[in-house]
Amino acid sequence: MSLTCTDIRALYGGFVAVDGVSLSVTEGHILGVAGPNGAGKTTLFDVLSGFHSADGGRVELNGTDITRLPVHRRVRLGLARTFQSPLVPTELTIGETLGAARLAWSPKLDRAVEQPTRELTRFTTPDHVRCGGLDTLDRRKLLLTCVLMRKPSVLLLDEPCSGLMQDEIDEVDEIIRQMVAETAIAVVVVEHRLELLHAVAETVLVMDAGEVIAEGPPAVVFDDPVVRAAYFEAPQAA
Numbered sequence: 643m644s645l646t647c648t649d650i651r652a653l654y655g656g657f658v659a660v661d662g663v664s665l666s667v668t669e670g671h672i673l674g675v676a677g678p679n680g681a682g683k684t685t686l687f688d689v690l691s692g693f694h695s696a697d698g699g700r701v702e703l704n705g706t707d708i709t710r711l712p713v714h715r716r717v718r719l720g721l722a723r724t725f726q727s728p729l730v731p732t733e734l735t736i737g738e739t740l741g742a743a744r745l746a747w748s749p750k751l752d753r754a755v756e757q758p759t760r761e762l763t764r765f766t767t768p769d770h771v772r773c774g775g776l777d778t779l780d781r782r783k784l785l786l787t788c789v790l791m792r793k794p795s796v797l798l799l800d801e802p803c804s805g806l807m808q809d810e811i812d813e814v815d816e817i818i819r820q821m822v823a824e825t826a827i828a829v830v831v832v833e834h835r836l837e838l839l840h841a842v843a844e845t846v847l848v849m850d851a852g853e854v855i856a857e858g859p860p861a862v863v864f865d866d867p868v869v870r871a872a873y874f875e876a877p878q879a880a
Contacts, residue, residue, distance in 0.1 A: 737769030
């Protein structure tokens with residue numbers, strides 16, 4: 643199982659948001675994507691998941707060309723995604739939300755899939771609780787539970803630690819590790835909290851201004867002078 647993209651280019655009007663980006667991740671592996679704000683990371687995820695059309699390049703999921711497929715067909719082929727903002731149906735209960743995820747399309751899933759998936763995501767909040775009362779971490783756990791019940795082969799995580807405290811980030815770290823160990827899913831993680839990428843990613847790809855400026859093991863990449871100049875070093879005051 644794998645996700646590969648080659649020479650992806652994406653435009654917004656005349657603005658080039660992603661320019662010639664290639665990446666690859668296979669089952670049981672975690673690829674991190676980092677970069678400053680405006681680097682093109684979320685646009686890249688939008689292209690991979692079908693929310694934005696590629697203006698050039700190719701996307702393959704498990705050997706199938708999905709470059710021109712709509713979102714729902716990519717999902718049915720095994721691609722799942724979470725978003726930076728963990729939006730949940732605030733008026734529904736957790737039980738209703740998980741039920742909707744199970745019955746969203748054929749094959750409909752038996753309720754028996756919920757408990758093992760909850761254990762994997764460490765989501766223990768009772769079914770009767772309304773989603774609107776969940777904190778940020780539990781909202782992320784709920785949404786992750788919804789997508790993992792379908793057993794995707796590739797998962798895109800867009801800033802899973804946004805809005806979280808350090809102890810919560812540590813828990814997300816553990817959840818991702820356990821998820822990959824138990825399911826052999828392929829994961830791509832966009833994240834600004836570099837401690838997470840240091841902990842879980844075998845390879846990190848760093849973007850700036852729509853292009854890849856470095857790729858390799860986190861310890862090497864994050865010490866690269868080009869990466870530090872683009873990402874870490876604040877402009878000096880005049």
